[in-house]
Amino acid sequence: MAISAKRWLMALLVAAAALGTGAGCARQKSAADEVYVKPGDHDKYYAFLSGGHSGQVYVYGIPSGRLLNEIPVFSPYARTGYGFDEETKKMMAGYTWGDAHHPAISETNGQYDGRWLFINDMPHARLARINLSSFLTEEITGPIPNVSGLHTFLLTPNTEYALAASRFSAPMPLGTYQPIDSYAKTFDGVIAAMKIDPKSGHMSLDYEIKTPPIDLDISAAGKGASEGWAFFTSYNTELSYTDMEVGASQHDQDFVVAVNWKAAAQAALEGKYTMVGGAKVIDPAKTPGIIYFLPTPKSPHGVDVTPDGKYIVASSKLSPTVTVHSFDNMMNAIRKKDFDGSWRGTPVVRYKSTMVAEVPVGLGPLHTQFDDKGYAYTTLFVDSAVVKWQLGSWKVLDKIPVTYNPGHLAVVGGDTTKPEGKYLLAMNKITKDRFLGVGPDFPTIAQLVDITGQKMRLLLDFPTMGEPHYGQIIAADKLKPLRLFDLAKSSAPGVVHSEQEAGITRNGNKVEVKMVAIRSHFKPDNIEVNQGDEVTFHVTNTEQDENIAHGFALDFTNLDIEVAPGETKTVVWKADKPGVYPFYCSNFCSALHQEMQGYLAVRPRK
């Protein structure tokens, strides 16, 4: 057989063209291409991950996994002078750390509204609020009365409340001594409702609900069908206080605590509380209809509500299942008083009546997230995997190894009524061999998984700062970050708007310095004071050009602040020792940054 050269030539050219354009080598976009954000391009999503015992929040770009920012919350941060200036020092109230667990973006109608990020500090029972425009911590509450170990909190779907619970029970009010072995009789748990001002975001305690001394663990807000309710897992219904590893793992079932927070708010309004430790504490044994116990196998850890609000999914860490409770069934059971009796005055709803599925996911299920297509994703701590299963059919469909021992996972829009099924981020506790060694203290690890297909696909490993417990992922276009402070509108203490207003005033032994920092000098830059003076520096960065931050650092002291364009910060220093103290701009700002310095001379006492 012979055909014309021309026809073959055509065939060859077509084939070559098809292959040469990449059709032959890019059938599936490579993982490298999926996560690479080329210089100048931006990530598509923000991921806000808690830092655990670092006390901070870390902001990552997704899909690149690049760490964009550390937001200091509960620990000082010399990089920005957080915890060094008077305002933030006051906010931190003497605590030098926190254990930041569960970040939550504020919601409107069950959607992330991008206004604030709330986060808890477990050991000091505090909540903090970060402004998602300035990316600064604006508020840290004091320790919430009666709450011991604030491991979990949730935001209600319109950010009316932050509901926070005590993981560790203690005698109330806190500060009361009772022998530890009187635990079952004298220790109490509590769920606290912090009201959130819709305009300012300011938090204030409304009411609390007393619980038995069980360990309240993780929580989720009802939404859609279940709006007005909230759900808390618990362990240690055994009321163990020593050898808990064994003691708190005895019962085959513990409880999901279902809370009708609107009914509780009404009860508080009606005066159905007693004051304990400065808080209005509602006793559910005396005020029924506020909380119910849903028996759930076994030491459940995570609890998550499906986007439609119809199901409450609890991950039972000591049973290879997630337990699905139907909200409708629960309401029916409550209406019918379909109870298995009560415990310490709280009704125990019959398990068979609320439970619609025990999904056999695998070993050590901890947390579940949902996508926009009716699938659920559960981390398996012991199996080191994420499992995909279907709502409704309750069938397990896929399983992907993650390395190693995942805790939480986060899907874009994970806590909302409309999650976006694009990526899943597994936050794993153990890295072992995954990265270059950095000594005996290993980093934690996040793994980015593509969940758009039938099968999950691992795209990227990246190390994470601190110990992330949970994350919030939000599309980048939902935030409108502030790019500089408007100096003209500033009324910060000691602010000056121009170099003409800068200067030094003395009142007895108090010296007030109103200082301007601008490329590339301080004004004033020579200051003489007397030993024993208390010197207050108000430093204003009068730049109105983005990204031109100045630092103010005084040698041989703990005075260190960074001041962003248009910002004013105040630091106070006692001039105890004579000598000459240089100060300088600690943030490289210009070609003449090195010349941005001055001297503070302290004359000795005569």
Place this chain on the structure above:
Amino acid sequence: MAISAKRWLMALLVAAAALGTGAGCARQKSAADEVYVKPGDHDKYYAFLSGGHSGQVYVYGIPSGRLLNEIPVFSPYARTGYGFDEETKKMMAGYTWGDAHHPAISETNGQYDGRWLFINDMPHARLARINLSSFLTEEITGPIPNVSGLHTFLLTPNTEYALAASRFSAPMPLGTYQPIDSYAKTFDGVIAAMKIDPKSGHMSLDYEIKTPPIDLDISAAGKGASEGWAFFTSYNTELSYTDMEVGASQHDQDFVVAVNWKAAAQAALEGKYTMVGGAKVIDPAKTPGIIYFLPTPKSPHGVDVTPDGKYIVASSKLSPTVTVHSFDNMMNAIRKKDFDGSWRGTPVVRYKSTMVAEVPVGLGPLHTQFDDKGYAYTTLFVDSAVVKWQLGSWKVLDKIPVTYNPGHLAVVGGDTTKPEGKYLLAMNKITKDRFLGVGPDFPTIAQLVDITGQKMRLLLDFPTMGEPHYGQIIAADKLKPLRLFDLAKSSAPGVVHSEQEAGITRNGNKVEVKMVAIRSHFKPDNIEVNQGDEVTFHVTNTEQDENIAHGFALDFTNLDIEVAPGETKTVVWKADKPGVYPFYCSNFCSALHQEMQGYLAVRPRK
């Protein structure tokens, strides 16, 4: 024309095979593929970047740009409890921050030996040493006498000395008051030589050299041909002390200060010093042959010695050139006393005699690095670029934009006699539009550039933590990170090797708790003390399994430590207020991590 179908078929198959295997689509590996490290694989290099005013060192993997670790040095770090336990608290000596500038890996024969990383704290004039096996800070010196603003230091090629200089002059000894306007007469600069113990790495002050009150800026060690010498740039030969932006930018030339540190050591041995502030201070006006001034245009910032040690390259921030001095020429000029007179007793070597090139690199040259092929790379702060030029021909060959305003740059093995010309990392000060916004405080940025080809090629942008000033990049196989502490060999205060040794002892009002942390409990886990007791906790993690760290956190206190496998840490707490304080493992360790808790009860005073 017609040819056989068979021949055409062969041609088609060959072509298709060639294209299909990727030869057609991977002519050049994409930047995405160059930097992607697929899950489970490791980076090839460690980059140690200083954090500037964060006070820390950050460890990145290269080429991925992933942040592998934060090493706390000068600032507390709640993540690990650094600055919280007694040992690190003592090392920090009351300072809560530092300004970490110029990391330096210890060298043997001019090569990185991977034993230690040294880093300076500018405002408190301290040096720190990090063990590159444990990745822990092992030593922080006290403030070095007479040094005010320790902006620069260098390591000699066998880590005999760290030579550190004062950026800000001050009246000596520090603590002496002089009116600021007596600057030229009463302020002094100093170069301090800290001797390093070759076995332990311990630093101790040997001698100091007095200089005029110029601002000593950046430094580099002589090596190879120039071993035994060190070079420091300076600005402010005008001796300005106010309005320095203008005042210190007058002279067309300032100095590179050439220091014969071996001659100085000998002079110190011979007693040619006076004691000032506890230091042996050599006055070069009285002891000639120790320092020389090399005139250099104009406010030079970076100084770098070529790998062979033959040239001293100074980047003149206010002149569009780098100035190349020949070491041989300098030695000849010194021998011949080819001087332009002297200044304050120090000979000024004739510029034309040492200078061999003024390379026209562009605007705002700051720092230079070298590769293994005879090329030099200089950052241009004002031009926002890196320029490649050739040693010997002094020709500019290539220029690549970097975004924006680069300070230092680092090449693999950058400070050694054998740099590896693979990557260059530009550390840029300004990011502007390069990343998703994170509020008015922008991150800094590093850019990874491939320097294997004739033309430089930008591969990756990544945000950096704190404000990196300089970095050290080393091949991963040159470090052997420790993976866990050997408990059997530990003699840490309060260490216990098994649960049997754990316990509580009381001595008056001092209570000592020797505690074991192991999956998933503390022993003891119930502790009762009296109000007013001083409680010392020695917490030993008796795990001998990699990556299983435990935390020990006491609620409502600033007691927070992480304890790695085999490690013991000690914290002390005054039991001032009665009540029940839960403690817990703050680092997720196992499926029963949540059960790893205990109670400390404080009985009220009777």
